[in-house]
Amino acid sequence: MSVKFVRPIQFICLFIVIVSFTIFGCSGRPDKSGASSEITGRYAGDFPCADCSGLKIDLTLNPDSTYILKRTYIAAPNGDTTFVRKGVWGTRKGNKYNPGATLCILNPGDSIRFQLFKVVPPDTLLQLDRKGRKINSPFNASLVRKNGQ
Numbered sequence: 001m002s003v004k005f006v007r008p009i010q011f012i013c014l015f016i017v018i019v020s021f022t023i024f025g026c027s028g029r030p031d032k033s034g035a036s037s038e039i040t041g042r043y044a045g046d047f048p049c050a051d052c053s054g055l056k057i058d059l060t061l062n063p064d065s066t067y068i069l070k071r072t073y074i075a076a077p078n079g080d081t082t083f084v085r086k087g088v089w090g091t092r093k094g095n096k097y098n099p100g101a102t103l104c105i106l107n108p109g110d111s112i113r114f115q116l117f118k119v120v121p122p123d124t125l126l127q128l129d130r131k132g133r134k135i136n137s138p139f140n141a142s143l144v145r146k147n148g149q
Contacts, residue, residue, distance in 0.1 A: 037063060039091070039104060043125055043143035052076040059125070059143055061089055067106055087113065095132040103132065117143070 040061045047055040053075035060068045067089045072082040087107045094101050102119040116132055117125040123145035127135060135141045 039102075039119055039125070042146045044146055045140060045143040047141070048139040049073060049076075057143060061104070065089055069106065085113075091119070097131070097133045098128075103128070 040063045043057075043059045043061070045057050047057055049055040052073045056070075056072040056074060058070040058072075062068075065088050067087055069085045069087075070082055071085075072080060074080055087110075089104060089106050090108050092103050092105065095103065098118055104117040104119055104125055106115040106117075107113040114130075116128040116130070118128055118134075120126050120142075125143040127141040127143070129135050
């Protein structure tokens with residue numbers, strides 16, 4: 001049985017490739033074009049839930065590009081249950097499914113936790129699927145800005 005060792009040059013090349021993908025591989029980087037300030041505020045909506053009466057979503061987009069997302073499962077098996085997630089958000093201009101739209105991205109660069117919304121002026125965020133397409137469903141997929149926020 002022979003053991004092969006990675007040569008130092010191979011390790012260095014692999015390290016450079018991984019770092020490059022980490023830094024430059026994110027297609028969802030926030031756009032600092034100023035569109036962010038137009039959509040800061042608090043949004044809320046009621047979504048369907050498979051194993052509870054409904055899902056109340058409360059999303060606050062802060063001016064410092066951080067967010068707080070509260071999900072409350074109504075009448076879940078263990079009673080009303082709220083989960084809170086915090087992270088960063090940003091905007092970018094369109095994609096191939098919504099070329100002229102402003103998109104709001106929660107957790108840009110995080111392939112597991114990111115969420116995508118289309119900004120529908122003046123006060124709505126429409127949730128999109130992971131590829132940036134409209135979700136085809138008869139149920140609500142929108143968050144509406146709360147008055148005074």
